[in-house]
Amino acid sequence: MQNSTVSKINGVSLVAAPDSLSHKNVASLKEVNANYVTVMPFGFIRSLCHPEIIYDQERQWFGEARLGVTQYVELLHNNEIEVMMKPQIWVWNGEYTGYVEMASEADWRQLEETYKNFILDFAKIAEAKSIEIFCIGTELEKFIEHRPDYWRELIAEVKKVYNGKLTYAANWDEYRRVPFWDALDYIGVDAYFPVSESETPTVEEAIAGWERWKKELKDFSEKENKKILFAEYGYRSVNFSGKEPWKSDREMTSVNLEAQANLLEGLYKSVWEEDWFAGGFLWKWFVLNEKVGGPDDNQFTPQNKPALRVVSKYYSTQKE
Numbered sequence: 321m322q323n324s325t326v327s328k329i330n331g332v333s334l335v336a337a338p339d340s341l342s343h344k345n346v347a348s349l350k351e352v353n354a355n356y357v358t359v360m361p362f363g364f365i366r367s368l369c370h371p372e373i374i375y376d377q378e379r380q381w382f383g384e385a386r387l388g389v390t391q392y393v394e395l396l397h398n399n400e401i402e403v404m405m406k407p408q409i410w411v412w413n414g415e416y417t418g419y420v421e422m423a424s425e426a427d428w429r430q431l432e433e434t435y436k437n438f439i440l441d442f443a444k445i446a447e448a449k450s451i452e453i454f455c456i457g458t459e460l461e462k463f464i465e466h467r468p469d470y471w472r473e474l475i476a477e478v479k480k481v482y483n484g485k486l487t488y489a490a491n492w493d494e495y496r497r498v499p500f501w502d503a504l505d506y507i508g509v510d511a512y513f514p515v516s517e518s519e520t521p522t523v524e525e526a527i528a529g530w531e532r533w534k535k536e537l538k539d540f541s542e543k544e545n546k547k548i549l550f551a552e553y554g555y556r557s558v559n560f561s562g563k564e565p566w567k568s569d570r571e572m573t574s575v576n577l578e579a580q581a582n583l584l585e586g587l588y589k590s591v592w593e594e595d596w597f598a599g600g601f602l603w604k605w606f607v608l609n610e611k612v613g614g615p616d617d618n619q620f621t622p623q624n625k626p627a628l629r630v631v632s633k634y635y636s637t638q639k640e
Contacts, residue, residue, distance in 0.1 A: 328592060328597070328598070328599040329355070329356045329402075329404075329549065329598055329599025329600060329601070330353060330354055330355050330356060330599060330634075330635040331354060331355070331356035331357060331358060331404065331599060331600060331601035331602065332349065332352070332354045332356075332357055332358070332601060332602045332604070332605035333357075333358040333360065333406075333552060333601045333602060333603045333604045333605060334349075334357045334358060334359055334360070334383075334392070334604075334605050334607065335360070335383075335604050335605065335606050335607065336359075336360060336361070336362070336381050336382070336383025336384040336388065337381060337382065337383045337606070337607040337608065338381045338382055338383075339382055339383075339607075340382060340388065340391050340392075341383070341391060341392045341395045341396070341607060342395075343395070343399075345607045345608070345609070346395060346396065346399045346401070348609035348623075349396075349399075349401060349605070350399070350401075351632065352628065352631055352632045352635060353631075353632055353635035353636040354401065354605075354635060355401060355402060355635075356401065356402045356403065356404060356452075356599070356601065357396055357401055357402075357403055357404075357601075357605075358403075358404045358405075358406045358455075358551075358601045359383070359389050359392050359393060359396075359403060359404075359405050359406070360384070360405075360406050360407070360408050361375065361376075361384055361385060361386070361388075361389045361405070361407045361408070361442055362375065362380065362384040362407070362408055362409070362410050363375035363407065363408070363409050363410070363435075363438045364377075364409070364410050364411075364412060365409055365410070365411050365412070365420065366411075366412055367411065367412065367413070367415075368411060368415055368419050368420050368421060369420075369421060369422060369423050369427070371422055371426075371427040371428070371430035371431040371434065372430060372431075372434050373409065373431070373434040373435055373437075373438050375407075375438050375441075376441070383607070386441070386442075386445060389405070389442070389445060390445060390449060393405075393445075393449045393451060394449065397449070397450070402452045402453075403449075403451045403452055403453070404451070404452065404453035404454070404455060404487075404551075404601065405442060405445070405446045405451050405453070405454050405455065406455035406458060406489065406551065407438060407439060407442045407455070407457075408458050409435075409457075409458070409460070416459070417458065417459050417460055418459045418460065418461040418462060418491060418494065419461075419462055420460060420462055420463050421462040421463070421466065422466075428466065428467060431463070432467065432470050435457075435463075435474075436474055436477065439456055439457070439474065439478065440477060440478065440481060442454075443478045443481050443482040444481050444482070446482050446484060447481055447482040447483060447484070450484075451484060452484055452485060453484060453485045453486070453487060453505075453506070453549075454478065454482055454484055454485070454486055454487075455486075455487050455488060455489050455508060455551060456471075456474065456475060456478060456486060456487070456488050456504075457471075457488050457489065458488075458489040458510070458551070459489060459490070459491045459494070459510060461490075461491065461494045461497075464497075464498060464499070465497070468499050468500070471499075471500050472500055472503060475500060475503045475504065476503075485505040485506065486503075486504045486505050486506075487504050487505060487506040487507070487508035487549055487551060488500075488504060488508050489508040489509070489510050489551035489552065490507075490508060490509055490510065490551075491509075491510050491512070491566075492509060492510055492511055492512045492513045492566070495507060495508075495509045495540070496536075496540060501544045501546055502544065504546070505546070506546060506547055506548070506549035506598055507540065507541065507544060507546045507547070507548050507549065508549050508550075508551035509537070509548055509549070509550055509551060510550075510551055510552040510553075510566075511550040511552065511553040511587075511600065512552075512553075512564075512565040512566035513529075513530070513533045513565070514529070514562065514563055514564060514565065515529025515530055515533070515562045515565075515583065515586070515587075516529045516562030516563065516583070517560070517562075517563055518560070518562065519559045519560055519576070519579070520559070520576055520578050520579045520582070521561075521562045521579060521582055521583055521586070522582055523582045523585045523586045523589065524586075525562075525582075525586070526562060526582055526583045526585070526586020526587065526590070527586045527589055527590050529562060529586070530586065530587065530590035530591065531590075534590060534591060534594070537591075537596065537597075538594065538596050541596035542596070547596055547597065547598040548596055548597055548598060549598040549599065549600065550597075550599070550600025550601065551600070551601060552600075552601055552603040553587065553600045553601070553602060553603060554584075554602050554603035554604065554620045554622075555579070555580045555583040555584060555620070556568070556572070556580065556618055556619055556620050557575060557576055557577045557579065557580035557617065557618050557619070557622075557625055557627065558572050558574050558575065558576055558579065558580075558618040559572075559574040559576045559579065560579075561576065561579045561580060561583060562579070562583050565583075568619075568620075572618065573618070574618060575615070575616060575617070575618045576618070577615065577625050577626050577627070578626070580622065580625065580626075580627045581625070581626045581627040581629075581630050584622070584627050584630045584631060585630050585634075588630070588634040592634060602622065602631060603620050604620050604621055605621060605623065606621060606623060609623055609624075610624075612624065613625050613628075
């Protein structure tokens, strides 16, 4: 594995694209001072109770499958950007993966087998390409709750083929119930903690909103003797975006660029310097920088918005 020299992980979650990654795409990552990128291959499941995961299909986008992931990683590494690979599941109708739950023992066993194949195939790529961190799953609360022994076995299998750092991306309200942190290197948290009830939170309100969660995270980090990694974090540029930051509802149609910028600044000021904190991956970043985000966009990306200056500023201060 490559020797990591970064003090904090200043990462972005790179959304897979239909085409290969280019040096121009990487330049925008450099401009925001990112030193780490998540690449996210996808597997698909027909419904919350369907036991078969399909992946690496011809009809998938290039960046979601084996060939594309490999190309992305090679180019990122050549540009001195480190990588976390985070294979994810997409339920076809967009339902929440935390509710994936089988109806029979036979179905659970089939799900376990297909999920193992999915994860091990990408863990082997992670090893071959010297990827620094590998994430074994994202927001799969019911799967873990019902099959905890399976997950320990899976981690053991991953360790046979991959020698880098391991994490799991638990939802913000799930991480304290995950039973296998002792077998991983980081406590991965998708950090969509509610921090403000305001339509346009101030930086000060965001900082105050983080106090409760900071104490909880610090205490948990000390209890498990592991650093916390924000496997995802971010806010939409929408009214009340600090209230339920996980929401991606299309009904939320307002645009509030100030709310996004203030909430991100509050997060950076609150947690980024903490000893228990390893860093995090901003949700989310698109390959075609010039065609996304902008003043009319109310989604999570900071690209071409005031929030981008906030991210770039704080990521630049963390360089060694």
